Amino acid sequence: MGIQALLFALLFSPFLLTNTVNGISKTTVSIFNILPDELKLTIHCKSKNDDLGIHELRSNESFAWSFRDNFFDTTLFFCGFSWRDASLSFDIYKATRDRFRCPLNCTWVANYDGVYGYSENDGGDDIIFRWPKNLHQIHMLNY
Numbered sequence: 001m002g003i004q005a006l007l008f009a010l011l012f013s014p015f016l017l018t019n020t021v022n023g024i025s026k027t028t029v030s031i032f033n034i035l036p037d038e039l040k041l042t043i044h045c046k047s048k049n050d051d052l053g054i055h056e057l058r059s060n061e062s063f064a065w066s067f068r069d070n071f072f073d074t075t076l077f078f079c080g081f082s083w084r085d086a087s088l089s090f091d092i093y094k095a096t097r098d099r100f101r102c103p104l105n106c107t108w109v110a111n112y113d114g115v116y117g118y119s120e121n122d123g124g125d126d127i128i129f130r131w132p133k134n135l136h137q138i139h140m141l142n143y
């Protein structure tokens with residue numbers, strides 16, 4: 001933290017305190033693999049400061065991690081996803097998009113047509129990142 005940021009934080013310490021109290025509950029991001037045919041899904045998630053490592057999810061397995069949004073709402077995690085027929089990467093948690101969308105529980109489900117994101121507000125999937133179309137069509141021919 002730079003000296004200016006520190007001074008800013010001290011000046012606004014009542015707000016910082018409030019933010020900390022509100023921030024007691026952590027956000028959990030979970031990724032589920034429900035690809036058909038027991039296909040494995042490889043994921044690699046990172047933030048600017050953390051590398052969560054490469055994980056291979058078998059059928060119906062999941063991977064999850066928890067964190068607190070930072071004071072400046074700049075929290076950002078991005079993930080690469082790959083399986084037999086396709087790969088994709090996107091921002092899986094972005095404070096500006098997600099702090100009200102899924103403050104506690106951000107669930108993502110990888111299926112044959114893409115990765116579905118679930119909001120806590122209505123419980124439904126509200127974001128879909130589709131696998132690249134050409135590969136998706138090739139895969140669909142098998143179904």
Ligand SMILES: *[C@@H]1O[C@H](CO)[C@@H](O)[C@H](O)[C@H]1NC(C)=O
Nearest residue numbers: 033034037038058059060061
């Ligand atoms: C994964 O879950 C689905 C739906 O519940 C089930 O049909 C399938 O057999 C499961 N696959 C494995 C490998 O457990």
Ligand SMILES: *[C@@H]1O[C@H](CO)[C@@H](O)[C@H](O)[C@H]1NC(C)=O
Nearest residue numbers: 105106107118119120123124
């Ligand atoms: C998180 O959200 C998903 C999708 O809406 C839901 O299925 C799951 O039960 C929730 N988990 C918790 C711990 O609330």
